[in-house]
Amino acid sequence: MKIWLTSFVYEDEEYPGPRIFAETELKAQFLCEMQGLTLEGQLKMIHENEFALDSLERDENTVLH
Numbered sequence: 701m702k703i704w705l706t707s708f709v710y711e712d713e714e715y716p717g718p719r720i721f722a723e724t725e726l727k728a729q730f731l732c733e734m735q736g737l738t739l740e741g742q743l744k745m746i747h748e749n750e751f752a753l754d755s756l757e758r759d760e761n762t763v764l765h
Contacts, residue, residue: 702722705742706732706738707740708736725739
């Protein structure tokens with residue numbers, strides 16, 4: 701299964717859309733068309749951010765997502 705990135709336009713502004721899980725680009729494009737999304741491409745790798753969550757100072761208001 702591959703992860704495909706999408707976008708959509710709302711009130712003349714482009715926003716990142718939901719991720720689509722599909723075996724092929726053709727299937728991902730079909731799902732995009734059904735949902736009114738634009739297929740942006742395939743997610744191939746994730747770069748680890750240099751920002752480490754362990755370095756955060758946490759208090760009662762800290763929320764990690």
